[in-house]
Amino acid sequence: MKMLKVINDALNYYRESVKGNKSITAEQARVKLTRNVKLVQPEAPERVLRSGIFSKVYMYHDLHITVRNGKVIKVVNLKRPRFSKKRYIELSKALGIKDIKYYRKHCAAR
Structure with a gap:
């Protein structure tokens, strides 16, 4: 399975803002983010939004994961x-x- 790449800013934000992920490795974060994106694609295509010409935003619960060219460039945790x-x-x-x-x-x- 093809894994997404994650830029450092997105990785650091993911670790700090998502409960239980403060001490995970970069590889574990990459795997979790890939899983979350892959779950949204077939299960809830209405939760995939376009954000510019080459970017897509995958809404996985409170997380908005922005992917461009196979790379996670931004993660936003919209905590309610x-x-x-x-x-x-x-x-x-x-x-x-x-x-x-x-x-x-x-x-x-x-």
Whole structure:
């Protein structure tokens, strides 16, 4: 399988911004980014965008991976704001919502 190349700026950003990848090797990052791009291509072609004449942006969850001529030139992690679990549970209880994700841990009746 053909592997993508990764420029140093993209590699460093990937290591710093993606949880659990701070200490991975350059080769491991290259393999993971290649896997992510290859997953998007056939499974979700609507998540492949053109960015200029020769570049494509692959949207893999919160990661936007820009590829030009078989090389990852940019990675952007669009981290979404997280909400307080405690406030989420409080509001859910106040509104009478019982099928919430954290409910099992915080309520005896389900």
